[in-house]
Amino acid sequence: MAEMAVDSEFGCGFMGGIFQRRSYWPRKTSVRLLPSTEHSKRQRSSSVESACKASNLANKSPPKPNEQSAKNSTLVHPKVSSTTSHKRVHGQRPSDAARSSTSSSTSSVQTKVPQSPDLGHERKLKREPTNNSSELTKMITDPQLLNESKALIRSTPSNAMLLGHLGNLKQTRPGKLLGNNSHNSTVRTVDYLSRNLREKSFMPNNPKNGFGKLGGNVVMGNIVRKNSDEFGQLRGLVNRLDPEAFKSKGNEAYKQGRFDEALALYDRAIALDSNKATYRCNKSAALIGLGRIMEAVFECKEAILIEPSYHRAHNRLANLYLRLGEAEKALHHYKHSGAYANSDDIAKAQAVQNHLSICTEARKLKEWNTLLKETKYAISSGADSAPQVYALHVEALLNLYRHEEAHATYQKGPNISIDSCTRLIGPAASAYIMMIETRVYLAAGRFEDAVAASQHAAKLDPSNKEVNIVVKRARAVKSARLSGNLLFKASKFSEAFVTYNEGLENDPYNAVLLCNRAACRSKLGQYEKAVEDCTTALNVRPSYSKARLRRADCNAKLERWEASVQDYEMLIRETPGDEEVGRALFEAQVQLKKQRGEDIKDLKFGSNLIFITSNERFRHFITSPGMSVVLFCNKSNHKQVLQVLEHVCKRFPSINFLKVEIEDHPYLANSEHVRSIPAFKIYKNGSRVKEIPGNDREMLESSVKLYSS
Numbered sequence: 001m002a003e004m005a006v007d008s009e010f011g012c013g014f015m016g017g018i019f020q021r022r023s024y025w026p027r028k029t030s031v032r033l034l035p036s037t038e039h040s041k042r043q044r045s046s047s048v049e050s051a052c053k054a055s056n057l058a059n060k061s062p063p064k065p066n067e068q069s070a071k072n073s074t075l076v077h078p079k080v081s082s083t084t085s086h087k088r089v090h091g092q093r094p095s096d097a098a099r100s101s102t103s104s105s106t107s108s109v110q111t112k113v114p115q116s117p118d119l120g121h122e123r124k125l126k127r128e129p130t131n132n133s134s135e136l137t138k139m140i141t142d143p144q145l146l147n148e149s150k151a152l153i154r155s156t157p158s159n160a161m162l163l164g165h166l167g168n169l170k171q172t173r174p175g176k177l178l179g180n181n182s183h184n185s186t187v188r189t190v191d192y193l194s195r196n197l198r199e200k201s202f203m204p205n206n207p208k209n210g211f212g213k214l215g216g217n218v219v220m221g222n223i224v225r226k227n228s229d230e231f232g233q234l235r236g237l238v239n240r241l242d243p244e245a246f247k248s249k250g251n252e253a254y255k256q257g258r259f260d261e262a263l264a265l266y267d268r269a270i271a272l273d274s275n276k277a278t279y280r281c282n283k284s285a286a287l288i289g290l291g292r293i294m295e296a297v298f299e300c301k302e303a304i305l306i307e308p309s310y311h312r313a314h315n316r317l318a319n320l321y322l323r324l325g326e327a328e329k330a331l332h333h334y335k336h337s338g339a340y341a342n343s344d345d346i347a348k349a350q351a352v353q354n355h356l357s358i359c360t361e362a363r364k365l366k367e368w369n370t371l372l373k374e375t376k377y378a379i380s381s382g383a384d385s386a387p388q389v390y391a392l393h394v395e396a397l398l399n400l401y402r403h404e405e406a407h408a409t410y411q412k413g414p415n416i417s418i419d420s421c422t423r424l425i426g427p428a429a430s431a432y433i434m435m436i437e438t439r440v441y442l443a444a445g446r447f448e449d450a451v452a453a454s455q456h457a458a459k460l461d462p463s464n465k466e467v468n469i470v471v472k473r474a475r476a477v478k479s480a481r482l483s484g485n486l487l488f489k490a491s492k493f494s495e496a497f498v499t500y501n502e503g504l505e506n507d508p509y510n511a512v513l514l515c516n517r518a519a520c521r522s523k524l525g526q527y528e529k530a531v532e533d534c535t536t537a538l539n540v541r542p543s544y545s546k547a548r549l550r551r552a553d554c555n556a557k558l559e560r561w562e563a564s565v566q567d568y569e570m571l572i573r574e575t576p577g578d579e580e581v582g583r584a585l586f587e588a589q590v591q592l593k594k595q596r597g598e599d600i601k602d603l604k605f606g607s608n609l610i611f612i613t614s615n616e617r618f619r620h621f622i623t624s625p626g627m628s629v630v631l632f633c634n635k636s637n638h639k640q641v642l643q644v645l646e647h648v649c650k651r652f653p654s655i656n657f658l659k660v661e662i663e664d665h666p667y668l669a670n671s672e673h674v675r676s677i678p679a680f681k682i683y684k685n686g687s688r689v690k691e692i693p694g695n696d697r698e699m700l701e702s703s704v705k706l707y708s709s
Contacts, residue, residue, distance in 0.1 A: 259289035277307035311338035325386025327353035372396035403443035431461030447478035582653035633678035
C-alpha cells in the first residue's frame with residue numbers, strides 16, 4: 001500500500017491535462033443536472049479508455065503492474081468525492097453547492113470553473129502541464145484541495161466546449177477527440193452563440209431531446225446553463241444591425257421634414273449594406289431637402305450603378321440635372337424613368353435646352369439684353385440651381401454696367417463649390433464661372449478676392465484667352481488701388497491721380513477707382529471733373545455712399561445747393577444718426593434758402609424742433625416739400641412725450657418737427673382731426689399720411705424712417 005501512495009508519479013496524463021485548464025464560461029449561480037443515460041456513460045467510459053490507451057502506446061516503456069492498478073483506482077475515486085463534497089455543502093455559497101452537486105455523477109470527468117471579477121475582459125489561461133493523474137487523486141481525497149477547487153461542472157469529451165490547450169488532444173468536430181501533438185484546440189463562444197441564435201426559428205417551446213426554448217434553460221450534453229438574457233441581447237443587437245430598420249426610421253424622419261436625421265439614418269443603413277440601391281436613392285432625397293444638390297447627384301449615380309434599371313433613381317437624377325441646367329442629361333434619364341417619367345418635366349427640360357441654345361448664340365454676338373432675357377427664362381423653366389446659367393446672367397448685367405444688380409444676382413446664385421462644378425460640367429466651364437466671379441469681385445472693390453479667383457480660373461483653363469485677360473486686369477486694378485492710396489495719404493495727389501487713371505485703363509467702370517480719382521481731382525480743385533467721376537460710379541453702383549457724399553461736397557463747392565441738398569438728404573435717410581452728414585445738410589439747406597431769398601433768421605443747426613405760434617406758420621411747414629412731423633399735446637403732463645420728440649429730432653436732423661399746444665390752437669386740432677392727445681401726425685409734401693399715438697416711440701422712429709426714404 002505504501003508503494004501505491006497517491007503522490008507517486010503515474011497515470012496516462014489525460015485527466016491531469018484537462019483539469020489544469022480554465023473555462024471562459026461565466027460562472028452561474030446555479031446549475032441543474034441533467035440525468036445521464038446509460039448510453040452516455042458507456043460512451044464516456046469508452047472514450048476515456050481509448051484515450052488512455054492511445055497515450056500509453058505513445059510511451060517508449062510499457063507500464064508496470066503497479067501503475068495499472070493505480071490507473072484503475074483513479075478511475076473509481078470520483079465515487080468517494082461525492083460523499084466528501086456533500087458534507088461540505090453547508091459551508092459553501094449556494095453557487096458553490098450547486099456546482100459541487102454535479103460531481104456526484106459516476107464515471108465522469110471533472111473540470112474546474114474559475115471565478116473572475118471582470119467578465120468583460122479576456123481571461124488569461126494558465127498552462128500547467130502534467131503527465132500523471134496524481135493531482136486529480138489528491139483533489140478528490142484531500143478536502144482542502146477540494147475546497148480550493150471551488151465548483152466543478154460535469155462534462156464529457158463529446159459535449160464540453162474546450163477553451164485553451166488540451167495537451168495532446170484536439171477537438172476536430174463535436175463528439176470527436178483525436179490524439180495530436182498540437183496545443184491549439186479552441187472553440188469560439190461567439191460562433192456558438194450565433195449558431196444557437198440561428199437555430200431559434202426551429203427550436204420547439206417545450207424541451208425535447210436535450211433542447212430547450214431559446215433564452216430559457218439550454219442543455220448541451222451534460223452541461224446545463226441557467227436562464228440567461230444573452231440571446232435576448234443578441235436579438236436586440238440583430239435589430240440594431242438591421243439596415244431595413246434604419247431605412248424605415250429614415251423614411252419617417254423624411255416625411256416629417258427632419259432631413260438631417262433622415263440623412264444620418266440612411267447613412268447607417270448604407271454602412272450595414274452598401275449594395276442596396278434604395279438606400280442611396282433615399283439618401284439623395286434627404287440631401288435635396290437640405291439643398292445639397294451635387295451630393296444628391298452622386299448618390300443617385302451610385303444607386304443606378306447598383307441597379308441600372310432603377311426607375312425612381314433615374315427620375316430623381318433627371319430632375320436634379322434639370323435644376324443644374326444639364327438639359328441633355330436630364331432628357332436621357334427621363335427616358336429611363338419608366339412610369340415615373342412626367343410629360344411636364346420633359347417639356348421643361350426641352351424648354352431649358354432651347355433657352356440655353358439661344359444664350360450661347362447671344363453671348364457670341366454680344367447681345368447682352370437677349371442674353372439677360374433668355375437666362376431669366378431658363379431659370380424660371382427649371383434651371384434654378386444651374387451655376388453656368390447664373391454666370392451668363394451675371395455677365396450680361398456686368399456688360400450692361402449694372403454692377404450692383406450683378407453682385408446681388410451672384411449672391412442669390414447656387415452655393416456650389418468649384419470642385420463640384422468641375423466634376424459636373426468640366427474644367428473649361430468651371431474656369432468661365434471663376435472668370436465671372438473675378439469680375440464681380442472687381443466691381444465690388446474686393447480686389448484681393450478677384451486676384452485669387454482669376455488665378456484659380458487660369459489653373460482650370462490655362463489656354464483660355466478671356467481668362468488670361470481677366471487675370472491681367474485683376475492684378476492691374478489691385479496694384480493701382482494700393483499704390484494710389486499710398487500716394488494720396490502722402491498728399492501726392494497728382495501722382496495718385498495718374499496711378500488711379502492707369503488702373504481705370506484696365507477697368508474703365510470700376511466704381512472704387514472712379515471715386516478715388518474724384519477725390520484726387522477734388523483736392524486739385526477740379527470739382528466739375530470730380531462730379532463726373534462720382535456720377536459715373538453711382539450709375540454702376542447707385543448705393544455707393546462714398547461716391548454720393550463726395551459728389552454732394554463737390555456740388556456744394558460749386559454752389560449747386562439744390563443738387564447738394566438732394567444727395568445729403570438721401571445720405572441722411574440711410575444714416576439718420578450721422579451728425580457730420582446732418583450738419584452738411586443743414587448748411588446746404590441754409591444756402592439754398594438764401595439763394596431763393598427765404599428768411600433764415602430762425603434757422604440753427606439742431607433746431608429742427610419748431611414751436612407753432614400761428615396757423616400760417618403751421619401751414620407753411622406742412623405744405624413745404626419734404627416731410628414734417630407734428631406733435632399735438634397739452635401744455636403740461638407730457639414730459640415723456642417731449643423726450644421722445646427730442647430724441648427723434650436728433651436722429652433725423654433734416655426733418656422738421658413741430659409742436660402744437662392745443663390750448664393755444666384748438667382750431668388746428670379740430671381741422672386736423674386729432675383723435676387723441678398726445679398724438680403725432682406725419683405730413684409729406686402737404687399731405688397727411690399717418691397718425692401715431694404719442695407714447696409709441698418705436699413706431700414713430702420706424703414710420704419717420706419709412707416715409708423719409
